[in-house]
Amino acid sequence: MKTKIALIGSREFIEHVQTSIALDLNTIELIPYIYGEPQEASLHIKNLTPCDAVLFSGALPYFFSKEECRTLSVPVLYLEQDETALVTSLLYILHHHGIEPDRVSIDLMDLSFIDHAQSDLHLKNPPRYVMDYKERLPHTFHIDDYTDFHRQLFLDGKTDMALTSIHAVYDRLVELHIPCMRMIDPAKSLIRAIEKAHSQSLLSKRKAATIAAARLSVQYCEGEHEHLHELARLMKGTLQKIEDNASYTIYSNRGSIEHFLESTDFHEHSMLAGFGYGHTAAEAETNAEIALSFARKADSNSCAFILNEEKELSGPFPNKSKKQHLKNDTPDMLSLAKQLKLSPANLSKLVQFYKSRSARDFTAAELSDYLQITRRSTERILKKLVDNGSARIIGEEMTYAQGRPRAIYELTFPIY
Incomplete structure (x- = not known):
């Protein structure tokens, strides 16, 4: 089965990917979602059909969608701009238009790219007019600021061309009849980003399938047996009672346990719990017992800790914000x-x-x-x-x- 990757970007970016590299991705299916301006990228999140990963065309659409992406249960990445894209674009302008770097206005993610390119290439005429947006995201970023930046420099006769990494700025500069070019996304960088999304989706699935054990300590009460079996169902696991002990163990997997913790109000269950992850059932059970010992020391009648296979302890739950999914009132x-x-x-x-x-x-x-x-x-x-x-x-x-x-x-x- 192919890995499905939701690709969120401008129309030009999507078309570039589809025509240049999509045909070479035999094990990956790209599902396109097109926006007009970077701020609109977040609107696509609630419309995503089931996929294995989400890849944004750049940092701008990603940062404008960061809050909405917190609800996603799949890996989320963006195509990172680097010195390769900058140097490739400047070389194209020099070769095809004969314009030196110091006569080009540039907007990009990080100003340090300019310093690195100058240091590596020993440029005689390095770019002088550069505007970045790393520190502006997402609250003080405005498309008009970047359009005005390029427009004014050209009208003042300081530049002969604008190089922009923002597709919406390119469209506006074209309307103003100002010579401009979009930052080139090298095919190798695109392929690397897509392959990274593919790898992370596979890793996420393997991680979700990690063996997990939940060690529960409860006080006897009426309906306890049914209650424990209901918990086992919610965790998609199998319930076992520990002999000569007031504890129970539920064997499941990491993905099901994490979903249980995210979607359940733990206070409703009145118990102490330790969740353990491991490469084997024995390791998961041992980690669960250690996690339960921390829960017993906590000053609470209802809490839980998690100890993973790398011995990283987290908790106590539920002292973290929980998402309630039982209502459907939106x-x-x-x-x-x-x-x-x-x-x-x-x-x-x-x-x-x-x-x-x-x-x-x-x-x-x-x-x-x-x-x-x-x-x-x-x-x-x-x-x-x-x-x-x-x-x-x-x-x-x-x-x-x-x-x-x-x-x-x-x-x-x-x-x-």
Whole structure:
């Protein structure tokens, strides 16, 4: 299965990637999202269909979308501008237009690129008119400032051409009939960024699949057994009682545990817990026991610590902001529920099910187990989604020698 990467950039950038390198990416599928100005990039986040990673065309759109990206459960990267892009662009201008660097106005991410290029190339006429935006992001950045910067220098006769790394500035300079060029993104840099997004998506999936153990210490109360089994279901794990001990262990994976901590109000469960990650079940259980010992020392009747395979301890939970996903009262979600012909409650559960997984594909049985509804009810929901184009069947699996193969599904509507 190909790795899906959401590519967020300007129209020119997307077209450049699609025509120059996309054909060489046999194991990667790029899903384009186009904006007019960098500030608009954040609007795409809530419209992203299921993907394995998100790659922005540069630092500008990334910084304007940084807050919205906090809700994403996949790696988020941006194409980093460097000296290679600057030198390649200046060489192009010198070779094709005969304009020396000191007659070119430049906007870029970091002023240090100019110093490095000058030092490496020993330029006789280094760039003199440069404006960066590293320190302005995101609050004091304004497109007009950069357009005016290039325009005024050209009108004053100090420059013969503008070199901009901001596509919206390029469009405005063209309208003003000012000679200009977009900063060149070398093909090698683009390929490297896409391959990095690919690698991080694979690493994220492996990390989410790391073995995890949850060691729980609870006081006996009515309904305790059902409560523990409900916790095991929420963590997608298996519950075991520790003999001669008032503790229980749930075996699961890291992705499911982290999703449980992010989406659950821990105070509701009144217990002490230690979560451990490891390369083996024994290592995860040992780390969970150590983490639980820290929870027992904490001055709280309900808290948890996490100890990972690198012996890094975090906690206590829940003294961190938690995201509540049980309500579905936002206008966007209600509108989406109407479009998909699902109840808001079922849509919310479906989205949470999808976000909690390290893989994009799933079966009706897996969804049925998560939703705690019958297989027939689950298949009705999936049929409704497939019929209106909100899900599709991408394959089938035959896990038993007899019976019909089970369909494998993938969602196609925005879930972030």
